[in-house]
Amino acid sequence: MNAWFERFKFDGRRLILRNFSFQFFSIVMPAGFYLLFTKVMVTGNVPDSFNVKYMGSMIVYSGTINALFGIAAFLQRDREAGVLQWCWLSPAGIRPYYLSIGCWSLLMNMLSVVVLGGIAIGVNGVSLSVAQWGAIAGIAILGQLSTMLLGVLMSFVERTETLSVLSNLITFPMAIISGLWWPIALLPNWLQPIGKLMPTYFINDWLGRVATHGTMVPADILGTGAWMISLLLVVIVSVRLLLKRSDGVVWA
Amino acid sequence: MKPIVQATQLQFGYGTHAVLKDVTLSIYPGEIIGLIGENGAGKTTLLNLMLGLFPANHGQLQLFGQQPGAPIAKQKIGAMRQNDMVIRGVTVQEVLYLAAAQYPEALNVTTILKSLDLTAIAKQRLTALSGGQLRRVTFALALIGNPDLLFLDEPTVGMDTNAQQAFWRRIQQLKAAGKTIVITSHYLPEIQAVADRICLLRNGKIAFQGTFQALQQQYQQVEITCQTALPVSSFKDLPGVTAVTKTGPQLQISSEAGDATLQALAPILADLHQLTINRESLTDIFVHLTKGVLA
Structure with a gap:
């Protein structure tokens, strides 16, 4: 327990407290976008439903940035610095390491719920029940698991430059076509079905329904579950393949 | 006496390129083994196999009667790898406290900081350290778990003369405390001075193993x-x-x-x-x- 707690403290310091860019891109930027698109770049009265839905979108966007930029780069940097190898050589192995990073990623996601929820309540006058807020937090965590697994998978890319390109190529198109930045109905007809298959779409839709109507549809739950299980399997297979490679790429 | 490391006919290679060929080696408690050889002779690969980072293609390898990488073996091993870990956003003492928490019989962090003359830089970030300071931190990380078996891969590279002398004094203390140490180094006078036995790797094979005096007898x-x-x-x-x-x-x-x-x-x-x-x-x-x- 002491080993785990030290690990958790250690990762919290370097991943969150002393990592301003991670805080900025995961929390400040989505919060800024939320204010921009609900207060600054609007005319007249914005419907409450838009304020609520857009809050959900920015929560998902925050989690996506957190996982696909922050966590993926962090894990890759650790691998290059020999941290992963060092953890593996310790008696506890690498599981506590991944668990600790995962917990911090989820906590950051919860922080984004608090910050964006705070802005929604304080600035935009959004009013939701306690049950709705609880559901939003739970769904955000579930959604974060999928994107986090995708981030872990991306961290196996060998070169930093490749990861950077990959993060941009995946995150922004995925955010756009799954309707995080603007409603999916505004996209071309041929693109909408593709957007509706993205993991971020399922979570965003699920959050939006819970926040606006207090309802949910099975498609969102199934879609999220399917992405989570598929990515988990791919991560497990990838780790095993990398560990089997005798050139030690996984250890860098 | 029972060896704590027993390698028998180890073979390892990448594709068709053989790095280690039929390496047989026993390491006994309390001895210092100097693992020497040219660049690419297979020294680091042999250490990596002993650490369990890669499995051997052929042959048998046991540490403390366990497979390399087994949790019990990991508890008894400390490793100072060639490359230092430069972790962003953390200080020397923070990384040592983390490392100490991973081992059941870890040394006290304050004691290790003092003994390796790291107290003055304990609160500095790893990213702010010089190459020689980082090397000393890496040595501290290898020692913090109070290991019975130490693997030191090019330990003194980047250290200044004072730090090197302090390092070798520490090695003698560890030997006196009964620790087993495997060192690879290109600074052969250092190896000659401290090693009980020398293992010379050439083209992936052990060309000689024995005392320096026995080597001198041959040449x-x-x-x-x-x-x-x-x-x-x-x-x-x-x-x-x-x-x-x-x-x-x-x-x-x-x-x-x-x-x-x-x-x-x-x-x-x-x-x-x-x-x-x-x-x-x-x-x-x-x-x-x-x-x-x-x-």
């Missing part, structure tokens, strides 16, 4: 200098002698069979003054052994 090149009134012709036909030069009374004899030459000199010892015998150092023998490969 008996000596340089003998003295002052004498005897003529050069008295020495030219002595066994093993390859060259004799004389400048005034100063005589220099080169021999490739030191013991035989010295035995032959015994009857005329009274005529030889200020006699000095220089046997080959580990560096000389290493160069001698590997020059054919490097040429």
